[in-house]
Structure formats: C-alpha cells, structure tokens
Amino acid sequence: MSGPVHPPRTPPLHLLRTLCEVARRGSYREVADALHVTPSAVSHQMRDLQTRLGVVLVERSPRGTRLTAAGLQYSRACEAALAKLDEATAATQPATDRKLLRITLGPFIASEVVIPALPDFHQRHPELDIRVETSMRLADLEADEADIALRFGGAESTTLALEPLLSMSARPVCAPGLHRALAGDGELRFDQVTLLHSTAVPDAWTAWAQHTGLDAAALAGGIWFDSYLSLLRAAEQGLGIALGLFPAVEGWLRSGRLCVAAEGSLPIAQQYNMLYRRRDADWPALQAFRHWLLALPEFT
Template sequence: MTNTPPLKALRAFVEVGRRGSIKAAAVALHVTPGAVSQQIGLLEDRLGVRLLERERQGMRLTEAGASVHALLGNAFSQIDSAMDALETIKSRQTLVISTVASFAASWLVPRLGRFKQRYPHIEVRVEASSTLVDLRHDRVDIALRHGLGDYPGLDVTPLMAPVLVPVASPGLLASHQTLSDPADCLHYPLLHDSDRADWPLWLRAHGVNEDARMQRGNAFEDDFLLIRAAEAGQGLALVPETYAQEEIAAGRLVQVLDRPWPARFAYYMVSRPGASQRPEIRAFMDWITQEAAT
C-alpha cells in the first residue's frame, strides 16, 4: 500500500487508544502532549475518518478506531520484537576460526567449552579445512595453521610444536617381526603425511642411515586419515602424540617405540595486522595461548 500513513502517527494512535489519554501516551513516547495531538490530527485528516473521541475521562476509540487498533497494536509489537532481536544480534560477538580438521577435532573443539564458560557472550564458529585461507579477504578472524610460521604480512604467534610418535595397530605388530630399534621400522610399510618429510627426519634423528625405504608407502593429506590407515593395519604412522591418545587408550593403536621427537612443523595462530584490537579476538588469542602453554 503506497498511501500508508507515517509510522509516527500510527504509533501515537496506538498509544492513546491503549492508555485512553494523550498525556499518558506522550509520557510513553517521550514527547509532548501537543506533539501527540498533532500526530493524531494528521492521521485522521489523512484517513478522512475520526479514530478517537474526547470524553470526560480522557480519550476513547471510535467504532472505526476500535476496528483497527488491535491490529496496529500487534503490528507494533512485532516491530518491537524484531528490533530487540536485531539488538541482540548486534551485541553478540562472533569469531570465525579456521583450522585443519585433525587439529579441530583432537585439540581445539574439546577445549572450547572452557572458552565459552569464560566468555559466554562470544560465539565461535570453527571452519575445518586444509585449504589455505586469505585472511585479507575471507570472512575468517583467526587461522590456526600447521607449518613453518612463514606468513608474510600477517601477525603470527607460535602456539605449540607437536611431538611425533610411531604408532601401529596391534594386529600389524603381531604379524611382523619385533620392533626394538628405530631402524626396525623400515621392515614395515610406512604411512606418510602429504610431504613425506616426517619419517626420513625422524629416522635420521635416531641414527638410521639413509635408506630408500624411508620414502615408500601411502601418503595422506590429513593426520586423521593417517591414523585411520594405521588403525586398519596398513602400516606404521608417525603422528602427533596428542592426536593418537584416544586410539592408544582404547587399544586400537599401540605406540611401537618410546622415541618421541619434535615435529619439523609447529602450530601457529595467524591473524590480520591489528585484528587483536577487537576485544573478542584479543580474548580468544589470550585464551588459546594459555591453553597451548598448559
């Protein structure tokens, strides 16, 4: 309807009809009684019908006014509810965190409850993907990344360097020769991460000479896939100790040697320059730094 009267005039009519008094309506609307009277007069002139009549006790609705008052009152109640909802959304602080699925599932997500207890007004959305994000253009506030920490033009904070341990399924170990030394791992199929770097580095760090078997075996993009392959008995996997704790505790995997070794890569928190000035981002950064330290 293109001839809809101004909302200010309709609101004045609803308040006067609800309270039966121009003065009471003026108090509710935080305006003068003269302003309310003017809006009612403009509305009646616009519609060409009398909506309110003055009587000794105040103002009462005419038959025409009574026929629409409840509908208009409900409409303004809905508008008020919608505005309250928008204010709630405005006051809610939301963070978008990007990380790889394995880190999200094994480390970040189990700890997020503690962040929510400390900051109940901050909502966190975790986007788990191995795809690199462009923090300058993507709708991501913080990226938690596994790498060498080389992220030019961005703020970078080291979080932790995972310790790698060799694991395998009990069934695989039962069908092969005993493992007592790092060099014995070369008698098994080796399962690799995507760049095939960890096994050669781990073996060399434990005194094993260069051997072509260091590079043999299937490779997997994600550490969780690597763990699943090890569970299935496909070979030995070298994985972050934290990731395999649940499987080891349940007996689905066994740590084959007590030879932990720091990974070549570490976990870093990456953000746009100056992003920490936002209170919710600063709160998350401080919290996750504390969690990583413990």
C-alpha cells in the first residue's frame, strides 16, 4: 500500500526572487548589481534552484543568459505569487500603524550626511523607531530586510521605486599638506604621487584620464580600498590622490580636510538614489523621511 503523495516543497523565497530578477534583466551581472551581491552568488542561487526543482531554468547564449521555456513560465508564476504574498504581508499590518523604519545606506553617506542630521528627524518624529544599517553589504528591500535604501546606482523594478537624489561628478582630491609639499601653487603631477582606487569602481581613474585627455597608462598602480569612506580618509592622511565625488565631498573641502588636486571633472553616469517598495509609497513614515532627506543641504 503506497503512502500519501506530498506536493513538491516550494523553494526558498530568495531563490524565487532571484529567478524573477534574471527573467527581468537577462544578465547575472545586472541582477547582482540590483541585489547587491556578486554574479557568482546569483549563479550559485540559480544552480541551487534548478537542483531543487530538477528542471533546467536558464541557458547560456552568445547574447548572455536567458530563461528556458520552463524557466519563463515558472518565473511568471513566481512573479505573480510573490506580488500577492507582498500584498498579503502588507495587509496584515496597516501602513499607518507601522512604527519601525529601517534604513540601509553606505558608510560614507551615513557618517557624513544622514547620521549627523538624524537627531533632527528623530525629534520631529519621536513616535518612530529607527533602525539604521551602515555597511558595504546593503540590505535587500525586496526580501523585506529594510524599508528605504540610499544607494549609489541601483535599479527600479515592478516592486521597487527609485527616486534620484544627487547627480555627481568626480575630481581629484588630496590632503592640503600633500598638495603644498609636492605642487606649491600649481597642480600635482601624477607621476609624483600614489593613486588611491576604489574596488567598487575599478576603472574610475581610466575614465577620468580619458575624459580629461591624459594618458591612462600613467595612472596605473596605487592602493585599493573597498570603502569610499576609507578611500577619502586615506587621502586625508596624505597617502595619495583620490577621486572625490562632488557635491558629496564638498564638506571635506570646506573643513580643510581635503583640497582639489587637479583640474578636470568627470560627470558620473550613475546617481545617488533612494529606493523603496512601491507598496509603501503612501506610508507616512516613509514620506516623512523622504521629505526630511530632500530638505537637507546636501540634497537641495
């Protein structure tokens, strides 16, 4: 006598959300950028999902990654199911009753802009409990790890809204003491000083050189940092020249911690953005933080 037949176990939600992102973007790299993980993590999640289901969902082609017929059908069903699940989750607690506001942002914008001004927001809205996460690993909005994300770049989706906060440009900056020692009243020569690089934007100096007409080969080598805040602090200590993002770094110039090291400004294609779930657009706590943030001098 055979036992009861159990339905297949549904894979974890984070794997299903990754599948929906692959269907939407068609590139592991773009999915990784959107989810703030590595492309290898996306690949691992897709292999895990296919192993759990026993079905081939994705295939490689000369044009990149694409879903199989089974993958496309399953992703559409997952997209609809996840949207209903998000709606049901939101309905269990009316937005007007939610008192915990979770914000995720990088260390630089946190320490230089948001946290110094945060007491003012808390004084205006003492009814809110505020949780701030500052790390290189930004919490995932779609996985409900945070409510608001302040990010350099990012992408909107069917579930996420994106509002631009700042358009930026890059200019070389260094410690005033280093500039006086090596350049006097002129500009620093790049063969005189160490270049400071960001691992998040490995080709930044090359792009700046091409934009300003310099030989990119002369800008090779230097020291690399995985945090923009660490990069600027190294420049402040006189370790070398960094590319400062303006207007975000202007406070460091006003205080004398840094100075402009050379002429030439590179417009940055990516902007600094605020992202949040579309279903939270009318949530009073989110709207209060949005209006307060946009009124800060750095964003006006």
